[in-house]
Amino acid sequence: MAGRARGHPPAADADAGAFGEVVINATSGVNSLAALHQVGRDNLAGKVLLDVANSPDPSGPRR
Known part of the structure; x- marks a missing residue:
């Protein structure tokens, strides 16, 4: 969930x-x-x- 925001370096999740x-x-x-707990x-x-969030089932969504 950490990522770049307006040129800022990646941050730890809590930050x-x-x-x-x-x-x-x-x-x-x-x-x-x-x-989310982190x-x-x-x-x-x-x-x-x-x-x-992506499907917890690696085979993807069921149709």
Whole structure:
């Protein structure tokens, strides 16, 4: 979830969560909760969370 924001270097998950106003979760579905726990409840409080986690099933969505 850490990434570049306006020319800033990649940050640790907690730092990225504290810095941003919008947090995007685009992790593998099986890792989503662990990633969000790393960011921390206090860092997510009051933020917009866009959760576009990938399917936890590696074969993809069922049709």
